[in-house]
Amino acid sequence: MREQTWVIIGGGQAAAVAAASLRSAGFQGRLVLIGDEQHLPYERPPLSKEVLVKPEKASLTIHPESFYAENAIECRLGVAAVGLDAEQQVVTLADGSVISFDRLLLATGARARAYPLLDHLGSGVHTVRSLDDAEQLRGHIWPGRRVLVVGGGVIGLEIAASAITMGAEVTVIERNSRLMARGAPQALADILLQLHRDNGVRFVFGAEITEAGKAGNGEINLLLASGETLSGDLVVYGIGVELNVELAVSAGLHVEDGIITNIHGQTSHPHIYAAGDVARQWNPDLQACVRHETWGNAQAQGAAVARAMVTGEPCPQEVPWYWTDQYGQNFQIAGRHTADEWLVRGDRATGKYTLLGLTDGIVTGAMTVNNGREMRPAKALIAARGRIPHGVEICNPGQDLRKLVALCA
Amino acid sequence: MEKIFVCLTADLPPGEARRVDCDPAVAVFNLDGTIYALADRCTHGEASMSDGYLEDDCTVECPVHTARFCLRTGRALTQPATVDLKTFEVLEDGDSLYVLVPTGESQ
Ligand SMILES: Cc1cc2nc3c(=O)[nH]c(=O)nc-3n(C[C@H](O)[C@H](O)[C@H](O)COP(=O)(O)OP(=O)(O)OC[C@H]3O[C@@H](n4cnc5c(N)ncnc54)[C@H](O)[C@@H]3O)c2cc1C
Ligand code: FES
Numbered sequence: 001m002r003e004q005t006w007v008i009i010g011g012g013q014a015a016a017v018a019a020a021s022l023r024s025a026g027f028q029g030r031l032v033l034i035g036d037e038q039h040l041p042y043e044r045p046p047l048s049k050e051v052l053v054k055p056e057k058a059s060l061t062i063h064p065e066s067f068y069a070e071n072a073i074e075c076r077l078g079v080a081a082v083g084l085d086a087e088q089q090v091v092t093l094a095d096g097s098v099i100s101f102d103r104l105l106l107a108t109g110a111r112a113r114a115y116p117l118l119d120h121l122g123s124g125v126h127t128v129r130s131l132d133d134a135e136q137l138r139g140h141i142w143p144g145r146r147v148l149v150v151g152g153g154v155i156g157l158e159i160a161a162s163a164i165t166m167g168a169e170v171t172v173i174e175r176n177s178r179l180m181a182r183g184a185p186q187a188l189a190d191i192l193l194q195l196h197r198d199n200g201v202r203f204v205f206g207a208e209i210t211e212a213g214k215a216g217n218g219e220i221n222l223l224l225a226s227g228e229t230l231s232g233d234l235v236v237y238g239i240g241v242e243l244n245v246e247l248a249v250s251a252g253l254h255v256e257d258g259i260i261t262n263i264h265g266q267t268s269h270p271h272i273y274a275a276g277d278v279a280r281q282w283n284p285d286l287q288a289c290v291r292h293e294t295w296g297n298a299q300a301q302g303a304a305v306a307r308a309m310v311t312g313e314p315c316p317q318e319v320p321w322y323w324t325d326q327y328g329q330n331f332q333i334a335g336r337h338t339a340d341e342w343l344v345r346g347d348r349a350t351g352k353y354t355l356l357g358l359t360d361g362i363v364t365g366a367m368t369v370n371n372g373r374e375m376r377p378a379k380a381l382i383a384a385r386g387r388i389p390h391g392v393e394i395c396n397p398g399q400d401l402r403k404l405v406a407l408c409a
Numbered sequence: 410m411e412k413i414f415v416c417l418t419a420d421l422p423p424g425e426a427r428r429v430d431c432d433p434a435v436a437v438f439n440l441d442g443t444i445y446a447l448a449d450r451c452t453h454g455e456a457s458m459s460d461g462y463l464e465d466d467c468t469v470e471c472p473v474h475t476a477r478f479c480l481r482t483g484r485a486l487t488q489p490a491t492v493d494l495k496t497f498e499v500l501e502d503g504d505s506l507y508v509l510v511p512t513g514e515s516q
Binding site: 013017043045050057059061062063064295296299323325328330371372373375376400 | 455489490
């Protein structure tokens with residue numbers, strides 16, 4: 001029998017994990033991983049954290065270099081896939097080479113959404129999506145530098161925390177009236193706002209930037225609709241992402257805020273699959289296709305879709321979950337971000353506690369603050385759509401949450 | 410080898426963990442009556458593995474980014490960790506638990 005060739009496009013978390021999972025699920029044919037960055041796949045979460053603050057401690061490896069050779073994973077790095085012919089099952093690379101595939105996994109992820117008004121300033125304006133971006137930014141932050149962070153989402157806040165830790169003066173400029181409007185419970189937004197203020201970050205909410213200019217000495221000035229001008233030495237913005245869907249669109253795949261896939265991770269073409277930030281997978285519980293921009297999703301979905309490619313099994317559904325680390329504190333969020341009520345488990349004053357979100361009496365969301373060991377049982381509670389029976393002291397941290405979960409599910 | 414006191418055996422019931430503040434810190438776990446000792450500092454970051462989540466399949470999950478390690482061998486089983494945790498020998502002497510930490514290990 002002719003040897004099969006399976007190709008993965010994208011050199012990020014989902015791609016790297018999928019490559020390993022294809023092998024462990026038993027795929028023995030030729031396996032090619034195409035990534036347009038020069039680096040072997042690496043972890044992105046440290047880019048806004050350790051890579052800025054303590055690069056020598058940043059732990060970026062997904063698989064050690066030897067892993068790829070040992071598992072016969074052919075890496076084509078530093079070269080983008082520029083053409084995809086779904087009919088002929090052929091990928092064309094930027095260097096002109098052509099690879100025919102029997103199966104393809106698209107794990108092309110996302111890039112920082114561009115902000116043309118700021119980009120036209122040229123130097124002094126940064127985004128952080130890649131290792132190269134983060135290393136470049138690091139060289140521009142030092143004690144006393146005035147950093148303007150545009151966007152009060154997770155990435156903006158992490159960069160603000162890092163810049164403060166590096167001794168900079170930081171102003172966060174947010175269009176909305178609150179932080180993390182897209183992706184976090186209000187309760188977390190409140191906690192983080194306080195934490196950042198305590199560390200000296202200044203916030204400007206409801207801010208619409210109308211003009212951006214640069215003085216001869218390099219100083220950047222942002223004029224707001226309110227009439228206020230904010231000045232700084234550099235700008236870092238994090239205003240969301242744009243998905244790398246161009247190949248999928250050109251190949252005629254069904255794309256709608258992400259590459260649409262079924263529960264096997266299969267796109268509208270039966271031999272082409274998608275996973276990670278770029279994919280929008282069918283979720284039978286929600287009766288909808290959902291997309292997540294989280295490490296946990298790239299990790300779990302990359303592995304599950306790869307397994308599905310080999311075995312045909314459906315992907316298990318995970319409770320949405322992510323973490324953010326700021327000022328050395330760890331925050332984890334799972335499930336729905338809105339709830340009728342948030343129960344506090346533990347003493348907030350200790351800085352180590354869990355919040356459980358209840359909607360119609362059912363646990364639909366959870367948040368841990370420096371208390372990650374409770375996230376696993378909390379996720380189990382959300383997955384089971386658990387109700388808390390009368391008499392179960394769910395808020396008593398003296399009671400093991402795991403045991404309580406068994407009573408609620 | 411230095412023999413370092415952990416706690417009374419009775420004070421480490423199944424499902425529980427203890428941190429020993431020697432250098433390097435050691436995490437001691439009781440999984441269903443079997444005692445294991447691993448380096449306490451997660452190889453991926455700053456997390457203390459004694460705060461981790463003990464699983465029935467003889468693994469412990471880091472509380473910060475969920476990397477899983479084998480309690481028996483210290484092996485890093487899942488991302489984001491790729492470096493194994495050191496393991497330490499456990500000694501039960503009378504009613505007490507001890508870990509054996511190689512001398513010269515601590516700097
Ligand atoms: C700064 C930062 C901090 C983060 N922190 C956290 C966190 O604390 N917690 C959390 O849960 N999540 C975090 N995330 C999110 C998490 O990193 C992403 O969800 C995850 O990286 C998605 O993985 P992916 O493989 O789907 O996509 P990506 O990581 O985007 O990887 C896609 C790769 O494919 C490449 N590519 C794209 N198109 C092509 C092409 N045509 N040819 C070849 N290669 C191509 C891209 O260059 C990229 O290397 C963070 C993200 C960033 C940027
Ligand atoms: S600190 Fe343990 S997994 Fe990151």
